[in-house]
Amino acid sequence: MKPFELYLFLYNLIQVLGWGLVLLKTLYGISKNLSNEQLYENVELELQIFQTAAVLEIVHALIGFVRSPVGTTTLQVFSRVTVVWLMLYKVVSSRSSVGVLMLLVAWSITEVIRYSFYALGLIKSVPHFLTWLRYTLFIVLYPMGASGEILTMIAGLPEIAAKKHLTLEMPNALNFGFSFYVFIVIMCLIYIPGFPQLYGYMFTQRRKVLGSDAKKAA
Template sequence: MAKSNGSGVKKAYLILYNAVSAIAWATILGRVVVVFWWKSPFFVPLVVDNFARITQTCAVIEILHALTGVVPAPVFTTLMQVASRLFLMWAVCWPFPQNNTSVFYSSMLLAWSLTEVIRYSYFALKQVDEVPGSLHWLRYSAFLVLYPIGISSEVAMTLQALFYGPASSLTPWYPYALVMVLLSYIPGSVILYSHMLKQRRKYLGAGKTAEKKTQ
């Protein structure tokens, strides 16, 4: 009975966590799209910057989820994904807000928010075995387009901080730190993209369907 109760609490927690996260990222997505369309990229950070930073920072808890086994996610790839985004939010966008008015900031948040709305919605519905086939397909296919957009936007934002920040205005070593992070994108992006391709083959290959329980 205790094990059953614990399982129920865990399921309720994961439903709540993923649902709230999906709503938060949907809010970011809506703000970016509306302001970008009706105004310009210049106004996007005015309506989304702080909220996006807080929302992304809260994702640190997902590292704990992976470490403690709350979700069956690989710790290393989870750490890489969360750390890279925290780097963008706190080490690139926050110190150099003047760069956030560029189109790359908007495209970065667009890719992130679309990815997360799909991902969190998928995992929330998975807890009650109600994942639509279309959402299942998007979960393991949307990254084919969104990941390159996100990565290229992240690199562009970092380059802007490096050359137009200027990064050296903070500390003499800051530009070197940014260069090191940029170099880490070469193996890092390959690892993460390869991981998602592997997941796609596993869960969409050989006639897999949304009704089958997936990771």
Template sequence: MSSTGKQSGATKAPAEPNKWLIAYNSISSSFWSIVLFNTVFLGSLEGQPILFNKTNLILTVIQCFAVVEIFNSALGIVKSPIVTTTAQVFSRLLLVLGIMQLLPNSPANYHWCYITLTLSWSITEIIRYSYYASNLSNPNGVPYFLTWLRYSTFWVLYPTGVSSEIAMIYLSLDEAKNSIGSWYYYFLIATIATYAPGFYTLYTYMIKQRKKVLGKISTNSNEKKSQ
């Protein structure tokens, strides 16, 4: 599922963790830009199955890099709850490790849902990591356009991302049963069942955050105009 982790602001966190977070978020945004470029370029020119064959490994490596966020949360470098962060990271790892790598012959890997998955993930993460990096490094605050993207694009990207993840798992059920065993088949079915409550929680949280953050910016802007 899509991440909604909260990272501490530049004025509150110690200097060294801030430097680390700025570097981590900037590098992560750059990595996901590679995923987006590969998806758009190869997807439009070559399509499937070439897209999956040429991009699944780098996508897996980049997504595995997000394990760092669990350690950031556990060490208190960011404010994200450790349980929520771990659940979000591992839900992604299930897709890249438990489907793409463990079940390379799954029809899901060569389906259109792989394309919508990588597009949804990459655009979301480019915006999210860029927002965090800017929040930590820019003393004047995050540019409005980036804040608007962070708290508006989820309207589309969360549903497309979650539906793509579910489609990837669903299309892999038969392959899971045949290649791994019935236990993995039922494990994936149980995983699908967790998406409804998880999506509702994340989606409603982002709706509230959007109203809070953008509403505050609008109020501050109106106050400045009236002065």
């Protein structure tokens, strides 16, 4: 195994363990009928650590460690980091949204499968069932996760408007204004063209791996 492959293996293995912990704690919280806010607080630290670590995947794509499209990777990572740090961490009211439950379930299941697939792929030991899960469950989990992200952001808008979180109003010494409220609205709107691109890309990959394209190649 080459040094960069060993690095990628360890990175993916750590992410499997991290997201596995998020998944287990989320399922435990659901079994205890915790509120959406309590579910978030139960996994807050792990969510912040392992979702932020995904920023490295943009670097991996840029320098050619992986073949993932840079644009698609950046869009997905940026949207999630925005939800984790600019919404859930900063805007307390967003934590009570049903979107929190949706994104925690969707993200954690998706990432445990995805990182397991990548890690085992590096040692050429991916079982067929894992390949099937990787290219099938996204059909449900991606819309669930994206919807959860949007609902979480929308839930925080009233608080952002009232408390002016991360907002710079005119006039000021910098002669520059920034509306965090407008930024979040734009982020939600970006999902309109962005999500179909990512979703379509995954269906294309599914056809290559599981569909007619794979059968022809065999």
